[in-house]
Amino acid sequence: MSDAALPATVADVPTPCLLVDIDKVKRNCQRMTDTARNMGVQLRPHVKTHKTIEGADICTAGTRRKIVVSTLNEAEFFAANGYDDILYGFPISKEKIPRCQRLANQLSEFHILYDSAEAMQWVQDAPLNPGKQWSVILKIDTGYGRAGVVWDSDDVITVAKAAVDTDNVRFHGIYTHCGSSYDCTGVEELKTFGTTNTDRLITVRDKLKSAGIACETVGTGSTPSCSKPADNMAALTEFHPGNYIFYDYEHVRIGACTLDDVAVRVATRVISHKPSKKQLVTNSGFTSMSQDGLKQVGDEFCVIQDHPNLRLVEMSQEHGKIRPATGDIDFTDYPLGSLLFLYPYHACSTAYNHPFYYVHSGEKIVGVWRPTRGW
Ligand SMILES: Cc1ncc(COP(=O)(O)O)c(C=O)c1O
Known part of the structure; x- marks a missing residue:
């Protein structure tokens, strides 16, 4: 991808993707x-x-x-x-x-x-x-x-x-x-x-x-x-x-840093509503998030930015299921296509799933990093 093809702001990124602050x-x-x-x-x-x-x-x-x-x-x-x-x-x-x-x-x-x-x-x-x-x-x-x-x-x-x-x-x-x-x-x-x-x-x-x-x-x-x-x-x-x-969120839980120090998030979009299950479905499954943490700490394994009552409870390859920890969910707050930002549990395994990372300063996308892969 040439820099000319970069999305202008964080709100414009294709999802799922890894954002680096x-x-x-x-x-x-x-x-x-x-x-x-x-x-x-x-x-x-x-x-x-x-x-x-x-x-x-x-x-x-x-x-x-x-x-x-x-x-x-x-x-x-x-x-x-x-x-x-x-x-x-x-x-x-x-x-x-x-x-x-x-x-x-x-x-x-x-x-x-x-x-x-x-x-x-x-x-x-x-x-x-x-x-x-x-x-x-x-x-x-x-x-x-x-x-x-x-x-x-x-x-x-x-x-x-x-x-x-x-x-x-x-x-x-x-x-x-x-x-x-x-x-x-x-x-x-x-x-x-x-x-x-x-x-x-x-x-x-x-x-x-x-x-x-x-x-x-x-x-x-x-x-x-x-x-x-x-x-x-x-x-x-x-x-x-x-x-x-x-x-990452694991280091926040350990006490090695604060959430404000976490420089990576996975951007995902709401792709479906399931009112019968009080559930949002997103386009971020384990291929973009990794399974790390889910086994160890269950639905406390990641943080959804600005939505403290929401939990990512289940993932398949390309789908994530999000439900409220307590009470109901108002689906009008999460229209189809709306963006959510997930702080991953372990940054190494989450980053490893991404072919490139969008780098941003504030809301502006300022570049793209291309990691090496393989052994
Ligand atoms: C041999 C070795 N050294 C250093 C590190 C860096 O540790 P950390 O990922 O906690 O920064 C790792 C991480 O797995 C490692 O395996």
Whole structure:
């Protein structure tokens, strides 16, 4: 779509679509940049939420350096657009080595994440150009229970040592994604969580140090924990949050931001009235909203802007069903074709469903962002 074909205002957008409030994006990014700077920690924003050059340019304040990606598709997309110092923040697998090899040769800094000694054999078997070394970061599981070497296991030393003992490898440090911060509610819980998570990571760092292995990077990051950081997080070297560029209703519920910080909404239109069920039907089903949150919190999973009594109660592929939480609904307030704006539960999964995002400042559409897709 050429910019000439852009709708003039938010009221004119084709629906369903994702709206990005550029002023809120800039504010959210500035706040996270300030938080990291004030704590003396390097911000390495994760770009998986938006997957766009425009978004990453704002998150990196135009430096085009120091980002985390979740897929090699993102790494290649950002590298092709002038980005450098990229961390592929997903445990390396053998089939991905040739693509990583190309990126490591092409960029001045490309880091891979690993969590097994076996992975070091794969990189040993894949030499880089003369003068180049693989830069590897050990993924630690500080309690989330996903990938990573468990923080208090002896494997931490063995797996780190495997990198140190591999010829063409530079052991760069440790990384944890503290995804359990999403189970917290309120600032106090977030800070207690952040303190424990950091203590565990520091324990790993110190254990490695005692074994003669230095960590240049000691990083953690999730949007909840970095939005309300614990004091001891200043002992870390890097934060890796990503969702904060947009935030979402889940972060409002957690207490990591306010509804006014949420920079993304799905615009949808009323397409049918069902008086017998007190129900509005819209053209936004799970393909534009995602199912995230519906299972966890039922019909409290999203907010319909300016209509606090309305709930999105059910979705099929392209239809949404909206009913009042209490009392009746006056259908004359919602004529067919009228616009509603939904704050999604989890911005990463909602944004992922959209081939492009309409960017607005106030009511004016000012641009369109085209995310990269794939793996
Ligand atoms: C490995 C890793 N690092 C960083 C992040 C960023 O966390 P958040 O989405 O809470 O900003 C994620 C998100 O899933 C992740 O998987």
